[in-house]
Amino acid sequence: LYGRDNEIKVLLDCYDRVKLGLNEVILITGSPGTGKTALVNEIYKPVSEEQGYYISGKFEQFLKDRPYSAIIQAYTNLIGQILSESEERITYWKKKIIDTLGPNGQVIIEVIPKVELIIGPQPKLTEIGFGESQNRFKMYFLKFVSIFSEKGHPLVLFLDDLQWADSASLQMIRRLMINSEVDHLLLIGAYRNI
Numbered sequence: 001l002y003g004r005d006n007e008i009k010v011l012l013d014c015y016d017r018v019k020l021g022l023n024e025v026i027l028i029t030g031s032p033g034t035g036k037t038a039l040v041n042e043i044y045k046p047v048s049e050e051q052g053y054y055i056s057g058k059f060e061q062f063l064k065d066r067p068y069s070a071i072i073q074a075y076t077n078l079i080g081q082i083l084s085e086s087e088e089r090i091t092y093w094k095k096k097i098i099d100t101l102g103p104n105g106q107v108i109i110e111v112i113p114k115v116e117l118i119i120g121p122q123p124k125l126t127e128i129g130f131g132e133s134q135n136r137f138k139m140y141f142l143k144f145v146s147i148f149s150e151k152g153h154p155l156v157l158f159l160d161d162l163q164w165a166d167s168a169s170l171q172m173i174r175r176l177m178i179n180s181e182v183d184h185l186l187l188i189g190a191y192r193n194i
Contacts, residue, residue, distance in 0.1 A: 004039055011043050011188070018154045018186040019050070023177055026186070027162075029193040036190040040158050052154040053078055059164035067168035068141075070159050072111050078148060078155075079114040094118050096147050107140040138172070146181040154184040162191035 014024045028036045040056075047054040055078045057070030082093050097119050101108065105122035108115050116122070128136065149155035159165070159173070173189075176182055 004035075004042075007039055008042050011040070012046060015043060015047065015052075015154070015156065015186055018156075018184055019052075021151065021183050023183055023185045024187070025177055026188045028188065028190045030190075032192055037160055040160075040188050040190065043156065047154070047156050050154075051152060052156065053081060053148060054156045054158070055081075056158040056160065058160040059162060059166075059169070061161075061164045064164065064166045067166050068111070068172060069169070070161075070165070071157075071169055071172060074157055074159065075145070075148075076112050076114060079112055079118065083114065083117060090118060093147075094120075097144070100143050100147050101140055104136070104140050107137055108144050111137075111141075138175070141172070142175060142179055143181070145176060146179065149182055149185040151184060154186065156186045156188065158188045158190070160190050162189045 011026065014026055018024055028039065030036050044054045055074040057072070057074035057077070059070045063069050082090060085093075097108075097115070098105065103123050104125070105115065105119050106125050109119075109122055110125075125136075165173075173187065176185070177187060
């Protein structure tokens with residue numbers, strides 16, 4: 001990372017604005033192997049020292065048929081971090097998740113099974129058509145995501161290899177950034193410029 005002090009400063013400045021309640025998006029591009037991921041990982045320590053969460057997911061070239069794969073990977077990582085916290089903190093997150101999702105926690109458990117370790121078994125979902133099911137997922141996933149970026153606990157979401165992202169993931173990212181319920185979020189995306 002020699003010679004990248006300016007780039008690291010840009011990332012940290014964006015993070016400082018996110019701590020104040022803004023949402024920010026940064027896109028980093030470059031050829032394969034130029035250190036895009038290493039650059040972004042430089043802000044992990046400052047984020048964790050300030051009670052923030054840093055999560056990441058990576059899109060895979062041959063997994064385009066699995067919508068939201070990198071986003072789900074990142075939030076699975078977040079749930080793992082939460083499960084390593086104190087019982088008091090886990091209870092805090094349990095209440096927030098249940099209060100936000102109501103009886104629809106199973107929507108999230110179906111894609112992030114570890115959530116059940118925090119909120120316990122949830123009621124079965126009502127059977128509905130495919131389109132309605134997709135809309136239900138999008139609505140409750142956005143609600144779920146909004147839980148974890150808050151004052152005192154900003155969230156950095158790093159999505160790597162955006163060039164392999166499926167259209168559903170790109171739409172979810174867009175919705176996430178314009179959702180009025182989500183704040184204190186820094187979304188960093190990296191992609192190859194080949």
